[in-house]
Amino acid sequence: MTDSNHIQGRIDWITVGFYVLFVGLGWLNIYSAVYSPDAPLAFSDPAFYNSNAGKQLVWIGTSFVLIICILVIDFRFFESFALFIYLGLLLLLIAVPFLGVTINGSHSWFKFGSVTIQPAEFAKTATALLLAKYLNDPLVNLTKFPFQWKAALIIGIPMVLIIGSNETGSALVFASFMILLYREGLPGAYPALFIGGIVLFVSALLVQAWIILLVLVILAGLLVLFMPIYMQRDPKTYLRLSGAIAGIMTLALLVDWVVNNVLKEHQRNRIRVLIDPGFDPRGLGYQVTQSKIAIGSGGFWGKGFLGGTQTKFDFVPEQSTDMVFCTIGEEHGFVGVLLMIIFFLGFLWRLMYLADLQRSRFARAYGFGLVGILFFHFLVNIGMTIGLMPIMGIPLPFFSYGGSSLWSFTILLFIFLKLDSHRSDMLSR
């Protein structure tokens, strides 16, 4: 097997650098969020290790242990055991409603002593692994429906189980596998339809139905007017266009029905808060309002490290977990968030670059699965703190407080780095 020097030589230190940077900055933000000017805790104080910052320090330490473990495991293990890992996670997801405990209203945690673990966080990794293994078969062609269907099944089963334990946010993360599938050959129509569906959903909530109808009719008119050469100007085309408009309109009208009848009250309210920022600022809109106040009050340069008043004094709920971006926004201002976004996108670019270098389809697909998951968290987490996304319990990778979250992202990332370090050992099949 490989010795440690071997790994060191091949591991991508740029990615590791990003990881260390994010985890380090993340810890400083958590420290700032829980920092109390009245009673600053010393590192030597045992009470420090009961605070979020202290606990996160423990999580970070254990993450390094995890990293070592991943790096010493044979790289072939992940591909070979992908199915077992996946099935194991499914078992845990099934068991959690019976054996788990409830934290913050979601019954999806396992408790081992003082350590709580959320299997849903790790299900992403397992799904990415199995999906990558499935795609590693050169016969799998995602332009064909049976393969699409099987891939959807791999994604769908854990998703349904997670929705069952009331973690809709975590379940939505699985939508990010669209990026993996797209990269591996899924026709562009799928992501286009997906994004189009979201646009339709949002516009159905924001504007009156007749406006959507108007826009669709105008679009159809333009399409007919500047008709591409391969389309025929015959009644069939007009019929199809009309049918498409009618279908889209039905969907748009369905949105209201879905919002009012299918979604649960708290989900409905989150959407209401999203489309109307002034809605109930003390109650349902409190979190978004406070989050925007915290970020907005940071100004251009920010209030300085430990200088934030909003995040420090608990105005923003979940400030060190899901809302940790508020602390960055408040204390480091626009400059801080700009750098953070640039760094994060740079990190994603680096990962995609590495993924495309992979010889094995397994490693590449896994790499894009990783990128998709990270991006989805980035999109939703930052989006919800600035009022562009509905509030969902989704952490900011590496920055947010929480053992499950940090461990799962660390495992997710370092499995890829381990695979990447052996890319020359792998045969492209």
Place this chain on the structure above:
Amino acid sequence: MFSQRRNLIFLFFGIVGLLFIGKLFFLQVIDDTYEKAADNNAIRKIIQIPFRGEVYDRYGKLIVYNTPVYDLYMIPRKAVVKDTNHFCRVFRVTKEYFIKTTQRARAYSRVKPSLFLKHLSKEDFASVQDAMVDFPGFFFETNAFRTYQSHSFSNALGYVAEISPTALEDQKDDYYRQGDYVGISGIESFYEETLRGQRGVKYRMVNSNGVEKGDYKNGSLNINPISGNNLYTSIDLAIQEYADSLMQHKVGSLVAIEPSTGEILAMVSAPSYDASQLTGNNFSKYYQQLALDPMKPLLNRPPSAYYRPGSTFKLVQALVGQQLGFIGPGTVFSHAGAPVKCHGHGPVDLRGAIRVSCNPYFYHAFRKMIYDNTTGDTYERSAKGLQRWADLVANFGFGRKLGVDLGNEKKGILPNVEYYNSVYKGEKMWKFSNIYSISIGEGEIVVSPLKMANLAAIIANRGWYIPPHVVKGVGLQKSIDPFYKTPVKVGVESKYFNVVIDGMEDAVTHGTVEADGRIPDIKMVGKTGTSQNQKGKDHSIFIAFAPRDNPKIAIAVFVENAGFGGSAAAPIASLVVEKYLKRKVDRKAVETKFMNMNYLPNAYSVVRKKAAPDSTKK
């Protein structure tokens, strides 16, 4: 295969990134509402109200001070009352009150303190102390009340009360907030900025539950409260209380001034009120009662009430007439040709005219003053003469404010040319025959009791006065505005005062003052006045000073609807003078008589006849 898709994917990532950056730029750089919202969120401005200054009398006796009172607050989330009946018994509240207040507090906030019970006394506070362990979530905060050592002097002291909505809006420097206490009348109002001290401000950071988390910017913006300056008044509390007791069952005023300094020794407004009841929980009930009282107990009469001076004004006429050169000690006028009646005596000289308060004498004297100029017709001559006269009389403080350090001082009216021009709607529309009433202090002239006490001081000083004032020292340095140190000359030479003072002495010893108004062993000189008013019995007025040589006290007493000056006002004045100069009163019978004398029925009959009290004639 599909490797170009990486770029498409990253394009999508980049668009999302740009969208976020744009939104963040808007939130953080362009829109500044969030910054303000954050400050409102996390920084709590705590106003610390310092103790108001105390008030002392001229000998250092405490008149007004502050008593701590205790306000009971509750934090609904922490408040657990197991036995409501027990709680209600301890705090002496009804169960309905408990339920209502608790609900209101809960509706306001579950975690922030709400006021539960206002103004518990030290005794109440002590009695519930032991029981407090049974009631978590309840705590006390101290506050302060004005406390009055004496029931006397209330009108001049004024009172403090919550600032009115109009005053709140009219304030210039935005100092007061709703619910703040502010001096309403008297010296509490006049010295408001001295008494209130400097309010402290603390900027505290609070968390989302409203729990304090330390000083904002390490307290660098905090301002410590500075307690208000004490006021050292010139009031002689013993005399004040004595004068108060004499003025009970009467409507009127009594003002005593030390002539050499202008310091007010006593100032009674009757009827008065009990200032100690105008604090705390009693305030609104008691205030309502006082405001509706037809006798207007809240009015501080000495500087604010309007009276005609009546015959006391003849002293001014005698002085001005001499200064203008129209009369002298030897000038004699007969009664012939005067439209005013006399009390049945022969022609008198100036001294005699003052002694018997001869109306025709002062009619003729005023006629000479008005008409003795050579040009023009009677109208023009009247105007010229009146202007010359009014200019000199104004020096005595008539028709303008003396500048006493009390709120609500009224100017009064000194009719001059402009005044009559406006009354008769034009120049040359009036002449002496229209205005002669003012020769004897009737007609259009209107004064306040304070002005008349000041007149007594002017005569005692033979030609000058120091603006009367209640406060002789402010704060530790006992500093005082130089205005209250500077003598004001009235423009009448001191030699002209001799005959007037002689006449005033005669008035007391064998003139208009009745026997009750004479002090056997003190040479008090004075002048009675009987002020006519259309609405009821005459007002009884007396001004005096004593002793005649080296005067120590000048006094004016107004008793409404009590008839002749010599019979009601003069004896009361004499008792106060005697008490002040000898520190005791030997004439017990007179004292008892006037303490019990009740002129209220007269006053009430006036009120019944007219809606407004007659004392305020405009």
